[in-house]
Amino acid sequence: MRRRWSRALLVAAAMAALVIGGQLILQTTPYELWRTVTPSERLTGLAVEAVWIIAVVTLMVRQPASALWKVLLLSTAVGQIWLLGYLPIEPRTLIGLPVYLLGELWAAVFIHLVIAYPTGRLQDRFDRWFVPFVYLFAIGFKVAALIVQPNDCDPICDDPIRVLPSDGNWDVVRFSGLALVPAFMLVSLVELWRHRQRLGPGGRRQMAPMLIAAPLWCVSTFAGYFADAFLDAAAQDATHTTNVLSIVQSLSIPIAIMIAAFQARLARANVADLVVRLGRGVAVGGLRDVLARAVRDPSLVLAFPAPAGAGYVGADGQTIDPDTFRGRTVTRVERDGELLAVLVDDPAIVEDDPGLIEAVGSVARLALENERLAAQVRAQLDEVRASRQRIVEAADAERRRLERDLHDGAQQRLVALAMRLDVARQAAGASSELLDQATTELRAAVAEVRDLARGLHPTILIEAGLGPAVEALAERAAIPITVEAPAERFSAPVEAAAYFVVAEAIANTTKYAGASHVTVTVTATDGRLRVAIRDDGSGGADPAGGTGLRGLTDRVAALGGRLRVDSPPGGGTTVQAELPLPA
Amino acid sequence: MTDAPPIRVVLADDAVLLREALAASLAASGFEVVGQASDAQALDELVERSTPDVVVVDVRMPPTHTTEGLEAAQRLRRAHPGLAILVLSQYVETRYAVDLVRNDARGLGYLLKDRVARMADLADAVRRVAGGGSVIDPEVVALLMGRPRRHSPLDELTRREREILGLMAEGRSNQGVATELGLELKTVEGHVGQIFSKLGLEADQVGHRRVQAVLAWLREGVEG
Numbered sequence: 001m002r003r004r005w006s007r008a009l010l011v012a013a014a015m016a017a018l019v020i021g022g023q024l025i026l027q028t029t030p031y032e033l034w035r036t037v038t039p040s041e042r043l044t045g046l047a048v049e050a051v052w053i054i055a056v057v058t059l060m061v062r063q064p065a066s067a068l069w070k071v072l073l074l075s076t077a078v079g080q081i082w083l084l085g086y087l088p089i090e091p092r093t094l095i096g097l098p099v100y101l102l103g104e105l106w107a108a109v110f111i112h113l114v115i116a117y118p119t120g121r122l123q124d125r126f127d128r129w130f131v132p133f134v135y136l137f138a139i140g141f142k143v144a145a146l147i148v149q150p151n152d153c154d155p156i157c158d159d160p161i162r163v164l165p166s167d168g169n170w171d172v173v174r175f176s177g178l179a180l181v182p183a184f185m186l187v188s189l190v191e192l193w194r195h196r197q198r199l200g201p202g203g204r205r206q207m208a209p210m211l212i213a214a215p216l217w218c219v220s221t222f223a224g225y226f227a228d229a230f231l232d233a234a235a236q237d238a239t240h241t242t243n244v245l246s247i248v249q250s251l252s253i254p255i256a257i258m259i260a261a262f263q264a265r266l267a268r269a270n271v272a273d274l275v276v277r278l279g280r281g282v283a284v285g286g287l288r289d290v291l292a293r294a295v296r297d298p299s300l301v302l303a304f305p306a307p308a309g310a311g312y313v314g315a316d317g318q319t320i321d322p323d324t325f326r327g328r329t330v331t332r333v334e335r336d337g338e339l340l341a342v343l344v345d346d347p348a349i350v351e352d353d354p355g356l357i358e359a360v361g362s363v364a365r366l367a368l369e370n371e372r373l374a375a376q377v378r379a380q381l382d383e384v385r386a387s388r389q390r391i392v393e394a395a396d397a398e399r400r401r402l403e404r405d406l407h408d409g410a411q412q413r414l415v416a417l418a419m420r421l422d423v424a425r426q427a428a429g430a431s432s433e434l435l436d437q438a439t440t441e442l443r444a445a446v447a448e449v450r451d452l453a454r455g456l457h458p459t460i461l462i463e464a465g466l467g468p469a470v471e472a473l474a475e476r477a478a479i480p481i482t483v484e485a486p487a488e489r490f491s492a493p494v495e496a497a498a499y500f501v502v503a504e505a506i507a508n509t510t511k512y513a514g515a516s517h518v519t520v521t522v523t524a525t526d527g528r529l530r531v532a533i534r535d536d537g538s539g540g541a542d543p544a545g546g547t548g549l550r551g552l553t554d555r556v557a558a559l560g561g562r563l564r565v566d567s568p569p570g571g572g573t574t575v576q577a578e579l580p581l582p583a
Numbered sequence: 584m585t586d587a588p589p590i591r592v593v594l595a596d597d598a599v600l601l602r603e604a605l606a607a608s609l610a611a612s613g614f615e616v617v618g619q620a621s622d623a624q625a626l627d628e629l630v631e632r633s634t635p636d637v638v639v640v641d642v643r644m645p646p647t648h649t650t651e652g653l654e655a656a657q658r659l660r661r662a663h664p665g666l667a668i669l670v671l672s673q674y675v676e677t678r679y680a681v682d683l684v685r686n687d688a689r690g691l692g693y694l695l696k697d698r699v700a701r702m703a704d705l706a707d708a709v710r711r712v713a714g715g716g717s718v719i720d721p722e723v724v725a726l727l728m729g730r731p732r733r734h735s736p737l738d739e740l741t742r743r744e745r746e747i748l749g750l751m752a753e754g755r756s757n758q759g760v761a762t763e764l765g766l767e768l769k770t771v772e773g774h775v776g777q778i779f780s781k782l783g784l785e786a787d788q789v790g791h792r793r794v795q796a797v798l799a800w801l802r803e804g805v806e807g
Contacts, residue, residue, distance in 0.1 A: 014635040404648055407673050408598060411696070418700030423604075423611055425703060439700060446697035450673055460676050463649040468678050475677060480731040517733060 008060035022080035055254035062261040067120030077107040108138040185218040213256030220249040301344040307376040317378025333361040388558040407451040418442040484524035505533035505575040513537025540569035589615040595626040596641035612706035644670040667712040688791035692718030717754035727801040
């Protein structure tokens with residue numbers, strides 16, 4: 001910080017020396033034209049120079065990465081040369097020639113300043129070609145003027161707009177200036193806009209004052225020309241038009257630079273606000289928004305190390321692809337060497353104020369640690385949820401496999417065996433009580449295997465879906481059951497969970513509730529499947545009691561759903577399951 | 584059996600063991616087993632080639648081992664309207680049985696697999712479908728009849744009438760019912776008239792139409 005200041009003051013001193021030197025030369029020269037400048041005008045001129053110097057110091061201290069101060073320094077130097085143009089020096093002399101030739105360079109420097117804003121560097125090939133061309137034109141114009149302008153001209157009559165007696169070659173030169181200077185200004189404004197479009201929100205915010213100042217400068221410069229050209233001296237004095245225009249012209253750009261630097265300063269003030277905000281407590285998951293506001297970068301990404309080791313997760317526990325960090329500035333926030341979080345933001349924000357992100361990171365360290373733990377727990381929770389769903393799906397698949405094995409294995413063998421036994425009995429020709437008994441036992445075994453398989457995973461559920469499967473349950477029940485279910489199909493895990501909830505609820509009702517009627521309602525609306533089983537029994541069932549419902553609560557929860565049991569004593573029992581339907 | 588040419592049967596079941604047992608049982612009962620298939624596609628080709636009188640098909644076949652047999656039955660029925668088909672099923676599901684005979688019950692049957700353990704039962708079912716009758720397994724009918732209902736016209740039937748209704752649902756003719764219950768044909772006809780009037784069914788339906796009407800009434804007519 002101290003080095004920044006000393007460098008800034010050094011540059012400021014150099015600029016001040018240039019200004020004072022220029023003034024000294026003008027003051028000590030007894031030239032008539034200079035004397036027409038009033039003391040108040042001279043003071044205004046000095047004040048304008050002071051604003052420029054302050055702008056440079058502000059810039060160098062606040063945005064040391066920017067090279068803009070060099071262009072500002074150049075413009076101050078060129079400004080002094082322009083002032084020396086007031087001296088009655090014959091252009092065709094050793095001292096007079098450079099003063100004359102560099103007399104219009106200030107306009108080129110301004111165009112340079114606008115195009116190089118805010119980094120102070122020429123960013124692409126067009127800029128690197130265009131800016132030197134403008135400089136060369138500013139000098140070339142003066143060279144041409146020196147050669148072709150009429151001799152009976154006063155020292156500033158090479159002004160391209162001023163109406164002069166027509167002269168062929170001179171007209172060519174001055175009208176080329178008249179056409180090209182606004183074109184150059186227009187190009188510089190277009191370039192400024194183009195550069196802005198490339199920036200993120202932070203950089204754009206920094207560009208905003210210049211976007212107003214640069215057109216203002218162009219307009220006031222031109223208006224100044226016209227005022228000079230078309231208003232007579234008395235009118236100019238009366239309206240102060242030229243003075244006002246020249247103040248706007250010379251101050252718009254340094255003020256814009258200072259405002260931009262001051263905005264960065266405001267961002268620092270946001271850190272203080274952040275401390276207060278964090279002190280009040282931030283809701284889990286809300287830290288990113290708070291930090292984004294503090295660094296004034298709505299695109300800020302807050303990422304935490306993933307619990308599994310590699311990679312990052314967001315506050316919501318979702319994985320963040322580190323590839324999305326490319327081209328952005330990544331700031332690590334650590335505690336005792338352990339990574340707490342990374343702040344990923346717009347490079348312009350960092351260039352704007354390199355210390356800001358780090359300041360924000362360190363102020364928010366404790367909150368970041370909380371948020372990291374919450375994010376990691378969320379990520380783990382997601383993983384656990386996914387694994388629980390996989391377990392349920394694996395269990396369902398296993399039940400289906402067992403069902404198939406029973407049907408196609410054991411049951412087929414038993415039936416075949418019973419048939420062969422019967423054929424054997426027929427062949428024996430005599431009825432044997434022993435054989436009859438064996439046949440009866442075998443048929444009972446076949447029926448048992450069939451019921452067992454059906455209980456594991458009924459084929460009708462796989463083949464025809466939830467509605468028909470529930471209808472089939474109702475047929476088998478001991479009490480009347482009314483079923484209202486759509487014919488619609490749902491995903492296999494959802495259908496299985498809903499089916500087993502209905503089966504278990506009906507079994508419980510039949511066993512304990514003393515009910516005379518049950519209604520099963522299945523509806524699918526708003527992306528959720530709702531199953532309700534209502535009986536008119538005695539109620540008072542304990543939802544926690546019985547492993548059947550307990551297991552089903554887990555099964556339903558594994559699919560992200562909920563199971564509720566309402567059983568007021570004497571008021572019947574209602575079991576309700578709600579399952580999200582995969583989109 | 585008699586002088587009439589034997590009934591020609593095609594078998595379809597992917598379980599070789601059971602298929603062989605079925606073939607042996609049918610042969611022993613005097614049927615001519617003209618071909619065996621192990622999946623639905625082979626069955627289609629076999630029927631095309633050997634033009635049997637009856638197809639006996641397992642409900643579970645590759646590839647999904649769920650209800651391929653039912654689909655094969657519907658498909659064969661469309662392709663060969665006169666072909667009798669008996670589906671052997673492991674599922675006591677009224678939906679499957681009723682859906683099978685919903686549009687046309689003639690020569691169609693839904694028999695539980697454990698029923699075939701008795702040669703006589705299997706032979707009886709095959710003969711009935713071959714003769715254009717319908718066969719619905721008694722256990723499926725029992726499920727249809729036994730569904731608990733809050734208010735049901737079934738409650739107004741006498742025990743005997745319920746018995747007769749069940750046999751009608753199984754696909755028995757009046758004569759079949761009379762034989763089964765040891766009653767006079769006239770008596771059975773009287774009961775049937777009573778049942779139809781109590782249930783509000785059209786009285787003069789006979790044969791497979793009667794089976795369809797009774798099954799539809801039992802399954803969809805009265806809700807639990």
